[in-house]
Amino acid sequence: MRPEFGPWPGRTSAALSRATAGVRLAGGELRDVVPDGVKVVPDGAIDRAAGIWTALGNRRRERRADRRFAARERPEREPAPDAPQHVVCVVVDALRADALDGDGTPFLSGLSGGDAISTSTWTFPAIASLMSGRYPHDHGAMRRSDSFADSVEDVTGLPEPIPDDEPLLSDALAGAGYRTYGAFGFVVPFLALRGRFETHALYEDAPAARLLADHAAWLADHREERTFSYLHLADCHEPVDPPAGYWEAHGVADLPGIRGWRHEDVVEPTPTVERFRRHRRRLYDAAVEYVDNRLSAHHNRVSDLAGGDVALAVVGDHGEGFWERAAFHAEHFADPRPAHCVGHGGAPYEAVVRVPVRTAGLGVARADADGCGNERERLTSLLDAAPTIAEVVGVDLPDAPDAVPLGRSIPDERVVLVEGVRYGYEKKAAYVRGGEQTWKRLVSRGDDVDTTIELPGAVHRPPPEAIGRRLRDALPSWPGENRTRPGRTDGELSSDLERRLDRLGYR
16 A cells, blocks of 8 residues: 655654554554554554555545435436446546547547536636536636745645535445446546545555456445446546556656656656657656556446446546647746646646546447547536436536537537636636637636637647637636635644645645
């Protein structure tokens, strides 16, 4: 088990003994590592004890989240007579649209659906939109300030989650008699959605195989009931570490720091930097292939358990940048990290906001050779996943006027938005269709950037007058520059959780 933070203060064997004696978790995951009476701490004991301490904290957070769900009231709903008995929504963190290539991802590439625009460039606001069908400026789970301190010095914490009295998709299905289950491969999505499921499972960078196996066990216990499951996989989010066979198949060199990021701020590369970039993308593709294989096997297993009555949605919450617009970013945007189109959380480049939305059993048309989300066919948002599921189940998703179920036609006048970035000044993007092209307006007030881009060629040029008017009218209001609202997560963050968020790059 990979610990999430360094050694405890006060490295005494007695303290470790008191903290770890008798600790067990189901499946033999945790064991006594420092028995009473040991005077010398053996190699690795500190790290193993730290992992135990983190796991115990996770169990406490799960129980608190379960109680929070039980304390909330939800209006009762009647599902449609032909509603699927089991609904599974899988979020593959940091899954960019072009990572699905057919050969390496036969399962996901073969599902219905296509590509979409995420509502944000990082997890917290994006999955709040996914589950509510609303933009960040409506649901509020985003940074509330565009001030210099909050943007360039990066002093904010995580945003506030959606208030408990505002319903999400999981609440609608729970009201319709579905047992709900939320599994989270790392802590940030849990903090955004805690208390929204009857049963919560929080992991520390768990591989897909483990998270999916636990889900199958839970589903086996509830196969005769209606269920809704939310599964958030962390395999494509740093640290990226698929099984050894995938490293070998993709020819990944185990370079220093390859599981995370290095050279993020490099614009003019050296041979060393280029080698790192090449192998870092290979490692990412290896992780995507691993996830595809695991999801294929899991879908078969779940279908067998449920007698085939399973509806599935698989989405990315945001994509991942691999230096595609590094020079543009370095020239135009302030970034407190700095990271020039590397990872996610910053400017809404196509590599970061284009995500797959793939389904089975939800009445969505099969993707064509180009993907039904390409610029010539549709303008789809991550917002659309929740009303798609709600419509098939036969329940209403209130307060989601901007979302369009994927089984319906997309209005020609539709505008799709991106907002709520994590790093730097607030950046917003608006997309509209115009003839055979999609037009994108990218704006950052703090960086003094306002540019229009013609897609798919990514050409910066002025749009036709009518398109320009639609783009000018599209952007929502901006956060008040003088209004600093420190974010919160779970009241006062415990020290171990603060360290884990720091390691993930969120503090």
